[in-house]
Amino acid sequence: MNKIKPTNGHAGKNQLPPVEELKFPVTFHLKTVFDVQYSETENKANIELTLSTLGIPFRFLTTKKSSKGNFSSLSFEITINNKPLMEKLYEELKTVPGLKMAL
Numbered sequence: 440m441n442k443i444k445p446t447n448g449h450a451g452k453n454q455l456p457p458v459e460e461l462k463f464p465v466t467f468h469l470k471t472v473f474d475v476q477y478s479e480t481e482n483k484a485n486i487e488l489t490l491s492t493l494g495i496p497f498r499f500l501t502t503k504k505s506s507k508g509n510f511s512s513l514s515f516e517i518t519i520n521n522k523p524l525m526e527k528l529y530e531e532l533k534t535v536p537g538l539k540m541a542l
Contacts, residue, residue, distance in 0.1 A: 466518045468500065470542045473511050477537045483513055485535045490517060493528055510539065 473482045479502055490497045500514040519525045532541045 461522070463522065464518055464520045466516060469497075469515045469517050471513050471515075471532070471535075472539045472541075473513070473537045474539055475509060475511060479511055479513070482511065482537060485538075486513060486515065486532075489528070489531050489535060490515070493524065493531065495519065495524070495528060 471482070471486055477485075483499065483502070487497070487499075496518045498516045500516055502511060502513050504511045519528065529541065532538060
């Protein structure tokens with residue numbers, strides 16, 4: 440009788456799933472996290488200005504404050520047409536005041 444070794448969900452040693460190339464245009468949710476140094480209105484306006492300046496279509500989705508009130512997040516649905524535009528977006532987001540991260 441053959442015994443099957445448990446894999447704990449792993450396919451095998453050092454095997455990663457294949458990476459798919461991102462296909463453009465792509466629509467996804469952009470989540471931005473800010474410290475509370477600026478108001479929610481200012482943060483939203485700064486992200487919308489960045490997206491508009493780059494010609495990226497967007498739709499505001501939600502806002503949420505962290506449990507301790509130190510951070511707030513804003514989520515947008517955006518559509519990116521090509522990889523250079525995506526790279527430019529993330530470069531520009533680095534200049535937005537109070538922005539801690541963008542996912």
